[in-house]
Amino acid sequence: MTKVSIYMPVYNGSEYLERSIGSVISQTFADWELIALDDESTDDSRAILDGLARRDNRIRVFSKHNDGKGNTARNLAMMEKWAQGEYFFYMSQDDRIDADLLEKAVGEAEKRSLDIVIPDMLLEYADGTTSAVQGSYPPDGDHSLVFSGKEAFYRSIDFSIHGFALINRRLIDEDRQDTNHYDSDEYNTRLQFLAAGRVGFCDSTFYYYQGNENAITKRFSIRWFQRLDTAVMIDKLFSDTFHDHKSFPKLKSWLMAIYITLSVSYMREWANISPDERKAVIAHFRGFERNIKFGGYRMAVLRRLSPLERCFAVWYFFFGTCRNMKSLFRIYKGK
Template sequence: MIKVTILMPVYNGSRYLQRSIGSLTAQTYTDWELVALDDESTDDSLSVLKQLAAADKRIKIMSKLNDGKGNTARNISIMSKEAEGDYIFYMSQDDYLSADLLQNAVSRAEETGAEIVIPDMLLANADGSTEQAKGSFAPDGDYSTLLSGEEAFAACIDFSIHGFALIHRRLMFAADCDTSYFDSDEYNTRVQYLRANKTAFCHGTFFYYQGNAEAMTKKFAPKQFQRLNTALMLGKKAEQEKMKKEVMAKMRRWQMQVYLNVLMLLFNNAGNMSRAEYKEAVKRFRQFEHGVRFGGYRRSTLKGFGMYEKALAMVYFACGTCRHLSLLHSAYKRLKR
């Protein structure tokens, strides 16, 4: 059986594939396969994939019709049908790896028995420069750290650890993985951390590419309001698991941050949305507002917020919503210019 399967959805990514897949063929560890899923690309991505697969039999190609939803979790579910590895590693078409990443990750998994191993992560820019982000390295720089399921869940809520990891297939392909929303992978990854026997860390760098202006994280789309549903689900999961008060405080703070970030999307893009899209967005806001209770966590929720965020959050606590503040937001934006 293959040790590691790399999953890579591809959509109009031909300009990046030589580098991303080249970083796989350059790995010092060789017991891997790549499952690449072409999402009905309109550029020559499929042709590039076929050329690369002809040169390296470890590369498998799948294809699907593009449904316009950009649902990573659903794509992972599709690719699972061809994945043979004991461990799974997910990467986008424009990301790339240092040559020692897989070797270090597999070695660490074998040394510790950990079902998840997290490598270093750097943000990679179009000009070739890199930047650190929160959670780029092992906690406190200690690569001997081993986290329990609840510890890893708590750490990944606010990205104190990132989600690009070597993950055992029993976790990655669990039967109850959610595929409902475009960012359901955010929910699934955090639940995978929760269910893992332990999470370890290793050297070797995952380069998370930031220079693709066409990436779905860079452009507004109405599906981004689905983040509210994912945040609501994660809060419910924490409640079901009876998480400690400090973990719940972190969860509520993160949920409020998601709410406010998505609220800015509504304020800034409402005029470009159809009536049906706007109604759907409001429905998602209402589901969140009715489903999340901040009682007992209001003071801790405000920690780390700027003055504007604090003001909005306090209005939310008083009124149960901030959706009526679009005019105030417009005035605030004009004053900041």
């Protein structure tokens, strides 16, 4: 059995593939396979992938029909059927990894009986510079920490720990995975944290590329509003797992921040959204507004938000929505 399967969905990534896959080929750990899934690219991506596969038989290239949905979770589920590794690791077509990442991650997994190993994570920009964000490093920079799956799940809610990790494939439960939304992979990663016995860290770096202006996370898309449905699912998962009131402010403030961000996106892009699309977007918002309960956590949520976010949140608490508050939006734009 191969030790590590690396999953890489590809769509028009010709500008990045040599660098991204090159960082995999350069690994000091040799027992890996890379499964590249080409989503009917219209550039030279498939030719580049085929060329790389001819140079290294650990690279396996597959294709799928592009359905226009950009659903990472669905692509990962497809790649899972072809994978042979004991562990899997996901990276986008424009990300890269340190040469010793797999060696250190597998080493920590085996030495400390870890189900999930989280490397350091830095944002990388088009000019080659990098920056750290919340969750880039383990708490207090301590790579020797080990969390239970439940604790890791809790910390992952607001990305105090990130999800670009080496994960034991036995944690994938097909019956519980969701593939309905463009960001379902965020829900599934949290399921994997929750199912893990032991979660730890390694001191090698994953570089999360921010310089691709065509990435779905950068260009406005109606699909963004599916995050509200995923948020409802995560809220339920969290509520089914934790029952002490001290745990909930972290979750509820994260949920409110998502709602506010998407409300601003909706108001900003309103003129560019067709009437039919607006109906679909409103349905996403109403699903959130109907299902997410803030109850006695309102003051705790407000304390965790920025001053501008508090304006939106207070309006939400009074009126049950803030997506149509154009005056608030004008304040937000002027920040």
